[in-house]
Amino acid sequence: MSLFDQVGVTAVDPAPFDSLGLPERLVRALGDLGMTEAFPIQAATIPDALGGRDVLGRGQTGSGKTLAFGLPLLAMQGSSARPLHPRGLVLVPTRELATQVTDSLxxxxxxxxxxxxxxxxxxxxxxxxxxxxxxxxxxxxxxxxLSDHVRQGTCVLSEVERTALDEADQMADMGFLPQVRELLDLVPADGQRLLFSATLDGDVDKLVHEYMTDPVVHSLAPPAASVDSMDHHQLLVTAEQKQDVLARIGAREGRTIMFVRTKHHADRLTRKLRAAGVRAGALHGGKAQNARSRILEEFRQGGTTTLVATNVAARGIHVDDVSLVVHVEPPADPKDYLHRAGRTARAGATGTVVTLVTDDQKRAFRAMTAKAGVEATATKVAPADEELARLTGAREPSGIAVTEPKRGESPRGGRGSRSGAPRGGERGERGGARNSGGRGEQRGRGERRPQGERGRGDWSGERTGRGDQRGRGDWGGGRRGGSRQQRPGRSRQSAS
Structure with a gap:
């Protein structure tokens, strides 16, 4: 039995930030940003963290975990950090989540x-x-x-006072825990640890026992609780009509995220949606970081209304007012279903989650949703059915192809980020910088292509290479066509 199971569900009400023991300057700064009341996960964990306790927390997606660990890190007293020596450390599994946490703090x-x-x-x-x-x-x-910087001597962890691990279970799923252990071994043993995870399966449980000292445990919701404010539907479709159904869903009003298994499917579906008149953009780990950031920003600002994504966006990406999540293919893992679904109905809002299911997928879908604790209403639909429109807001797309923005222009015609694929091409879902001197941002499992597709597996994270690669240096955006850079010494409150 895990520590979460032992403690049960913690009943904590929202509370004013000025009642949690935070420094007055920090409370004022929160007030200036319009934040006066802490979410339950924050009200539960912040006092213990400020008291110096190790904290182990679980809260459903969109519950406000970023400030739950972020505010105690910012509450550190004393002098500023010395060069190369951070005083607070947050480890996260993906680039997007790192950006989100940074922007929030x-x-x-x-x-x-x-x-x-x-x-x-x-x-x-x-x-x-x-x-x-x-x-x-x-x-x-x-x-x-971070491991690369430590090895190159450009970051030293000997003065870290508080360390937070966010989405620890996803770091385990992506194969990062050996690196996490190496980094925690470099942090002072008497430092404080704050760990947030949806589950304590296997390796995460070992991490807790190895690196946390008598942690106080707050479990605000079991993993399946994140489905409570969502309507779940399985849309029974034929393979022949599936693309037309997706085009109509993509043409709805409001923000929509469509999840697919591979980067190739994401690009292919995005092209088809844009050809039908849907303002769609693809997000996956095969794109350079600047392209991923641009696509997300266009989605937030309304330049695109439908985001087609692999699991790179399933956790940690906070975009307000996503009213519909679509599983283009039923996910095999119930955790994937829950975390993808969690992109809607955030911070008390409601949302709809639909999964397109063909006849041969019915049995596997029922088994998966049973494990996830989800009851999805089954409805047989065709593209022009009123029931499809009622459930999803689907409507006839314009049929006027959405063209790619000209170089240097945003989708709405203004000056903006460069469009198109990342410089240097894409190297599968492994993406990111090919070589940075370390073992990589993505080890182990990823999103592999279904059987029958040739080529490399499809990875939802990022990989930075292994070893020095004989002078190739640090690659800025993918393969050899990207900008090459030498390694040093070598040839509103976010509810997340």
């Missing part, structure tokens, strides 16, 4: 005179090294890239 840190920065794969190693030399109070990092 930066305004608050600025009010306190503190610096929060991120180091992730797929971005310039030397620029990150320069930032670390200037001093970073709270460092947000993916394990692979």
């Amino acid at each position: 930066k305004p608050l840190a600025k009010a306190l005179g503190l610096y929060v920065r991120e180091v992730v794969g797929g971005m310039s190693f030397s620029r990150q090294a320069d930032t670390l030399r200037r001093g970073v109070d709270v460092l947000v990092a993916t394990p692979g890239r």
Whole structure:
């Protein structure tokens, strides 16, 4: 029995931030941003964290975990960080989650005179090294890239006072825990640990017992609880009509995320949707980080209304007002279903989750949803059916192809980020910087292509290579066509 099971569900009500023991300056900074009341996960964990206890927390997606561990890190007292020596550390599994955490904490840190920065794969190693030399109070990092900096001597972890691990179970699923252990071994043993995870399966449970000291446990919801504010539907479709159904769903009003298994499917479906008149964009790990950031920003700003994504977006991506999540293919893993579904109905809102199911997928889908604790209403639909429109808001697409923006222009015609594929091409879902000197941002499992597709497996994370690769250096965006960079010394409150 895990610690979460032993403690049961913690009953905690929201509470004013000024009642949790946070420094007055931090409470004022929260108020200036319109945040006066803590979410339950924050009200439960922040007092214990400020009291110096190790904290083990579980909360459903969208519950406010970022500030639950972020505020205690910002509440550190004393002098600013020395060059290369961060005082607070946050480890996250993906680049997108690192950016989200950094963006959430930066305004608050600025009010306190503190610096929060991120180091992730797929971005310039030397620029990150320069930032670390200037001093970073709270460092947000993916394990692979941080390991690279440690090996190169551009980051030293001997003065870290508090360490937070966010989405620890996803780091385990992606094969990062050996790197996480190596990093925790470099952090002072008497430092504080804050670990947040949906589950304590296997390796995460071992991590808790090995690196946490008598942790206080707060479990605000079991994993299946995240489905309570969502309507779940299985749409029974024929293979021949599936694309037309997706085009009509994509043409609905409001933000929609469609999840697919592979990067190739994401690109292919996006092209078909745009040809039908749907403003769609593809997000997957085969794109360079600047392209991924641009696509997400266009989705947030409304330049695109439908995001077609692999599991790279299934956790940690917070976009307001996503009212519909579509599983283009039923996921095999119930955890994947729940975390994909969690992109809607965040922070108390409601949403709809639909899965397109063909006759040969019915049995497997029923088994998966049973494990996930989900009851999905089955409805047989065709493209023009009123029931499809009622459940999803589907409507006839314009049929006017959405063209790719011209170079240097945003989708709405203004000057903006460059469009198209990342420089240097894509190397499968492994994506990101091919070589940064470390073992990589993605080890072990990823999203593999279904049987029958040839080529490399499809990976939802990022991989930074293994070893020095004989002078290839640090690659900025994929394969050889990308910009090459030498390694040093070598040839509103976010509810997340």
